[in-house]
Amino acid sequence: MLKEERFRFILDRLVHDQKVYLAGLSTLLNVSEDTVRRDIKELAEQGLLKSVRGGAVPHSPGPHHFKDRILHDTEQKQIIAKKALDFLKDGQVVIFDGGTSAVLVAQLLPKDMHLTVVTNSFPVATLLEEHEHVEVLFAGGRLLKNSFVTIGNDTIQFLKKFRADICLLGICSIHAELGVTGPDFEESEVKRVMIESSKEIIALATVEKLETAEAYYVCPTDRLSVIITDQPAEDESFKVYTELGIKMA
């Protein structure tokens, strides 16, 4: 039996049953479990399924959905988030932007901290709901699908009312000359207002965001007070950021 035949068989069964077992496939296909294991491994590498202990399940829907995104590179972001906590002091007014990085910060925020938090992110607001000493001011507006944030003019007008001490800004792309940029026009607009409304900007960026650019401009790099990233500088381009007073985890 051809390898491709097994592949097809496995994938068919997967859509039908939503799961396959190593043992079962082994007998059905008349090959050893090792072979099935290797097949599954190969299919997993192609992103066609998800290999799990004892078998496989359909690949979870792409990282377009928030819930999946938040799982994505959690370790890196968690490191960053933990570092970001050092910049928050009791009594401050803090703007949390809508990205996944900011959510992780909210997740790690000590329960006894006293803050006023302004945000347009549902996950952030929900997480902080349980913090007794955190007052949450939520920016209304149109709900952006698959992102759990509000956007639009209402959101912007709300944010303009504040003069925050700090803004936690999740970074999509950052580039020495092109500055901070993002892939969505309206989200970028909101970020821009958040920045205008804050004295200090703490940028949260995993290392792969550095020296990349997207379509919509947010702000110049020198508007950022601190860039927190998860890896030390290795290449030349990184110097730009260290000169700005970069902090690393």
Place this chain on the structure above:
Amino acid sequence: MLKEERFRFILDRLVHDQKVYLAGLSTLLNVSEDTVRRDIKELAEQGLLKSVRGGAVPHSPGPHHFKDRILHDTEQKQIIAKKALDFLKDGQVVIFDGGTSAVLVAQLLPKDMHLTVVTNSFPVATLLEEHEHVEVLFAGGRLLKNSFVTIGNDTIQFLKKFRADICLLGICSIHAELGVTGPDFEESEVKRVMIESSKEIIALATVEKLETAEAYYVCPTDRLSVIITDQPAEDESFKVYTELGIKMA
């Protein structure tokens, strides 16, 4: 059985029942409670649910108070919620208030409905996020602890911008002469504005709310277009409502 299967099962049950118990899952899945505990812990780490003593609850739209209330008289409210759906038509602008009743309506809303929804309720907004044809406009403001709604002047100003077709109003207390009342001043204020901004008011009230009163006035009973409740009239006081054109599930 694969671990992933258990995960699926747990998450599915969670969206359906809004809660899962260790003991129940243990027998249903034929594994020890320890294993279920570990599963829940792992899912919690991924932010997919919230681990609580004795089981788990959904992570996003669910606080404790909320949960307790939802657990309490779910059947009654579910009946009411289902009935409320009959009043919603494609293309309408609908205000969802922050109560648990409205949340259940959001939960039951068909995925293919076309609506513009205005709300100050996190659970409602989160639930409707997945509805492709529902535009959600969220009222910003101060987050009220333990309720997952926004309140305050910002919320009110936002709501005043609309002229909705229908308002789904969760009722705390309703009384023939005293009208609709609630236990929280600011929430009642918000409800008042929601009513002002809507042509029709659909009141959702379990039967034990009838003929009771609280401290803060919301509106007179005759401002309500329909009162949906879960039991047929048995006592005299109920007549009042039937005369107003009451609908029953």
Place this chain on the structure above:
DNA sequence: ATATAATTTGCAATATTGTGCAATGTTAAT
């Protein structure tokens, strides 16, 4: 065709992970 290289497969030894059990802490309710 035949030899050779490359790939695939199964097997065994070893490592890793998942599971249940029991002992020990915690928490919540009375």
Place this chain on the structure above:
DNA sequence: ATTAACATTGCACAATATTGCAAATTATAT
């Protein structure tokens, strides 16, 4: 305070994974 329910920890055992390797198969070049 006492008790019962639940959580946590450490541990042993079983299920599953990984790795290296040799035999079998397939492809490729001559």
